[in-house]
Amino acid sequence: MTPQYQIRADHDAHTIVVYQAYSPAIADAALRAGRFVEPFSFHRMTWIKPSFAWLMHRSNWARKPGQERVLAVRITREGWEDALSRAVLTTAAPEAVARAAVHVQWDPERSPRGAALNHYSIQVGIGRRLIRTFTDDWVVGLTDLTPQVRKAAALMQAGHAARAQRLFPAERPYLLPQKLQAAVCPGR
Numbered sequence: 001m002t003p004q005y006q007i008r009a010d011h012d013a014h015t016i017v018v019y020q021a022y023s024p025a026i027a028d029a030a031l032r033a034g035r036f037v038e039p040f041s042f043h044r045m046t047w048i049k050p051s052f053a054w055l056m057h058r059s060n061w062a063r064k065p066g067q068e069r070v071l072a073v074r075i076t077r078e079g080w081e082d083a084l085s086r087a088v089l090t091t092a093a094p095e096a097v098a099r100a101a102v103h104v105q106w107d108p109e110r111s112p113r114g115a116a117l118n119h120y121s122i123q124v125g126i127g128r129r130l131i132r133t134f135t136d137d138w139v140v141g142l143t144d145l146t147p148q149v150r151k152a153a154a155l156m157q158a159g160h161a162a163r164a165q166r167l168f169p170a171e172r173p174y175l176l177p178q179k180l181q182a183a184v185c186p187g188r
Contacts, residue, residue, distance in 0.1 A: 002119045005106060005185040007174040009050035015074045015140060016174060018048035018124075021059035027069035030142055036135040043128055045103070048073065051121040052169050057110040061153035062146055072143040072169065079138025083124055084180050090125075091186065101127045104184045112156060112165050122184070145169075 010017040022030070022040075030036045049055050059067040088100035097103060103125035108116035126134045148167050155164035176184070 002117075004119050005122075005187075006119065007050060007122050007176065008109075008171040009174045010052075010072075010169045010171055011050075011077065011174050014077055016050060016077055016080045017169065018050050018073050018075060018080075019052055019055040019145075020046070020048060020071050020073055021055060021062060021064070021067035022069050022071060023066045024069055027071055027144065027146075030071065031144055034142065035139060036142075040135070042131045042135070045125045045127050046131060046134070047123050047125045048075075049121070049123050050171070050174070051109060052171065053110045053112060054107065054121040054123075056112075056149065056152075057114045061156070062149045063153075068146075070145045070149045072145050073139055074141035074143070075134070075138040076140060079134065081176070081180060083126060083130065083134070083138075084176065084184050086130070087124065087184055089184065089186060101129050103127070106186060112161050112168070 026036075026040050029038065030040060049058075055070065056062075058064075059070065062068050062070050083102045084104070086100070087102040087104040088096050090097055090103050090105040092100075105123045105125070106120035107123060109119050109121040111117055152164040152167040155161070155167070
């Protein structure tokens with residue numbers, strides 16, 4: 001049985017993949033430059049999600065206005081864990097959340113069809129004070145997953161969920177150091 005609060009992600013020894021959905025203008029500029037550049041906003045929080053299924057639910061399979069393009073953002077594990085070390089749960093006291101450089105929120109994980117599951121997926125909000133560190137130091141690669149997302153969405157719509165799920169990136173538990181786990185997992 002999956003633990004209630006567990007980070008599941010595509011990761012290797014040095015990096016972790018998080019997902020974001022953007023407008024074509026933001027995605028195209030970032031892919032051309034190989035990093036985030038304007039019109040990406042460096043002046044507001046950006047939310048990163050290691051759960052592909054959760055982002056598919058959130059972006060309606062890249063059909064929501066302003067979220068038509070899905071990028072896999074490969075970041076360093078060092079950066080990911082640095083972000084988590086600065087994080088405050090969004091359920092903390094409002095003044096602590098307001099001061100935090102990074103916000104962590106847990107939402108129900110989603111099935112390929114969008115149904116809420118009995119365990120949670122982490123969303124990490126990188127605040128304005130860390131945006132440049134995220135974009136310039138932590139991001140090591142950007143991949144456009146939009147064609148893959150559209151193909152999976154068409155398969156889902158045609159009733160071929162198992163075939164669609166084969167297009168999902170492989171995700172497995174990401175084990176955090178105990179201190180970080182205690183800080184970002186509710187009830188620890």
